[in-house]
Amino acid sequence: MNKISDRLNRLSYSQTFVMSNKARDMKAAGIDVISLTLGEPDFDVPQKIKQAAFDAINENYSHYSPVPGFLELRQAIAAKLKRDNHLDYKPTQICVSNGAKQSIINVLQAIINDGDEVILPAPYWVSYDEMVKLVGGTSVFIETSIDTDFKFTAEQLEKAITPRTKALLYSSPCNPSGSYYTRGELEAIANVVAKYPQVTIISDEIYEFINYEGEHVSIASFPQVYEQTAVINGMSKAFAMTGWRIGYSACPDWLASACDKVQGQMTSGANTVAQRASITAMQMDPSELQYMIMEFHKRRDLVFELIKEIKGFKCNLPKSAFYFFPDISYFVGKNLDGFEIKDSDDFAMFLLEKAHVGSVGGVSFGSPECIRLSYAASEEDLREAMKRIKDCVEPF
Numbered sequence: 393m394n395k396i397s398d399r400l401n402r403l404s405y406s407q408t409f410v411m412s413n414k415a416r417d418m419k420a421a422g423i424d425v426i427s428l429t430l431g432e433p434d435f436d437v438p439q440k441i442k443q444a445a446f447d448a449i450n451e452n453y454s455h456y457s458p459v460p461g462f463l464e465l466r467q468a469i470a471a472k473l474k475r476d477n478h479l480d481y482k483p484t485q486i487c488v489s490n491g492a493k494q495s496i497i498n499v500l501q502a503i504i505n506d507g508d509e510v511i512l513p514a515p516y517w518v519s520y521d522e523m524v525k526l527v528g529g530t531s532v533f534i535e536t537s538i539d540t541d542f543k544f545t546a547e548q549l550e551k552a553i554t555p556r557t558k559a560l561l562y563s564s565p566c567n568p569s570g571s572y573y574t575r576g577e578l579e580a581i582a583n584v585v586a587k588y589p590q591v592t593i594i595s596d597e598i599y600e601f602i603n604y605e606g607e608h609v610s611i612a613s614f615p616q617v618y619e620q621t622a623v624i625n626g627m628s629k630a631f632a633m634t635g636w637r638i639g640y641s642a643c644p645d646w647l648a649s650a651c652d653k654v655q656g657q658m659t660s661g662a663n664t665v666a667q668r669a670s671i672t673a674m675q676m677d678p679s680e681l682q683y684m685i686m687e688f689h690k691r692r693d694l695v696f697e698l699i700k701e702i703k704g705f706k707c708n709l710p711k712s713a714f715y716f717f718p719d720i721s722y723f724v725g726k727n728l729d730g731f732e733i734k735d736s737d738d739f740a741m742f743l744l745e746k747a748h749v750g751s752v753g754g755v756s757f758g759s760p761e762c763i764r765l766s767y768a769a770s771e772e773d774l775r776e777a778m779k780r781i782k783d784c785v786e787p788f
């Protein structure tokens with residue numbers, strides 16, 4: 393008898409966690425593994441955010457908060473959205489959650505009926521497809537490739553829309569490709585979506601500040617889709633607060649109250665101390681975060697030079713976030729030292745076992761020809777990891 397629900401049986405474990413756990417187990421067994429699997433900044437939380445958390449504890453912020461978050465935090469988020477993204481939201485349109493992950497699933501739970509289609513341009517963040525399955529929806533994928541920097545076009549989107557399409561879900565800047573969409577590209581996408589009022593855009597902007605080359609544009613800033621867009625963002629990446637678990641959605645009124653309803657029955661308001669600290673985060677000027685961005689930028693340039701030297705790796709320069717997503721199809725179909733490489737998951741496993749470098753295969757990102765390497769790691773580790781990979785694949 394299978395006691396687990398069909399719904400859950402359809403779900404996969406996050407490949408990111410599978411690979412990072414395996415890397416951790418190998419380390420625990422005494423093997424010198426360099427893990428480039430996880431997407432989390434290796435910086436400390438800025439001191440004034442920590443201080444705000446201490447103050448919140450001392451001021452006894454220890455009771456339930458309102459379901460969508462403290463009013464002061466939602467006001468600070470609204471002010472941030474105005475300051476950085478030229479977006480107008482009232483605090484009642486904002487719902488603070490336990491991370492952007494929860495904000496996304498709140499929106500999906502609010503709008504998806506069984507069999508509704510959600511368009512996912514591939515590569516997509518690993519959890520999107522699984523969340524769609526969890527709420528009973530069907531993912532419809534748009535294929536992209538390294539030749540277009542893994543970006544989808546308005547034309548591709550229009551072809552993918554059917555009467556059952558309920559949502560378009562993507563991240564810009566993108567995990568895993570490191571690409572971001574320009575103002576012109578987003579406007580073209582917005583013009584298509586505006587023709588289909590049943591379609592909601594779920595715009596995941598969690599890597600907003602980690603952009604080395606261009607301006608970050610939120611698609612909600614195009615008035616033709618404001619009423620159709622849920623903006624998702626949070627504290628994890630920009631403020632190195634992954635463990636504090638604070639994210640948020642900013643939505644049109646009709647959707648904001650639905651998110652509030654979902655969250656009220658699932659988890660209630662997010663952690664109160666982390667919420668109070670997030671007020672300070674939201675009030676910080678983005679220039680105060682530049683030291684982290686500059687460091688990521690330096691590492692990106694370093695890894696790009698090193699990765700170009702690796703046989704069989706085809707790679708564009710990622711312009712944002714902190715990932716490389718090289719195309720390794722050169723190795724697919726080969727036998728590498730006893731490892732049958734059917735796809736990039738096999739290749740990632742080969743690298744872990746043979747080079748002792750942890751990466752994540754692209755299958756669960758919807759791109760089985762690529763692997764994801766996070767460069768949220770020290771320069772020393774990055775140099776050593778690239779050397780190990782280069783030496784390991786050289787003979788093939």
Ligand SMILES: Cc1ncc(COP(=O)(O)O)c(C=O)c1O
Pocket residue numbers: 431490491492493494517563566567596598625626627628634637638639
């Ligand atoms: C694209 C994307 N969205 C959302 C998240 C989740 O963010 P949070 O930690 O706020 O739940 C991640 C984390 O890796 C991510 O890469």
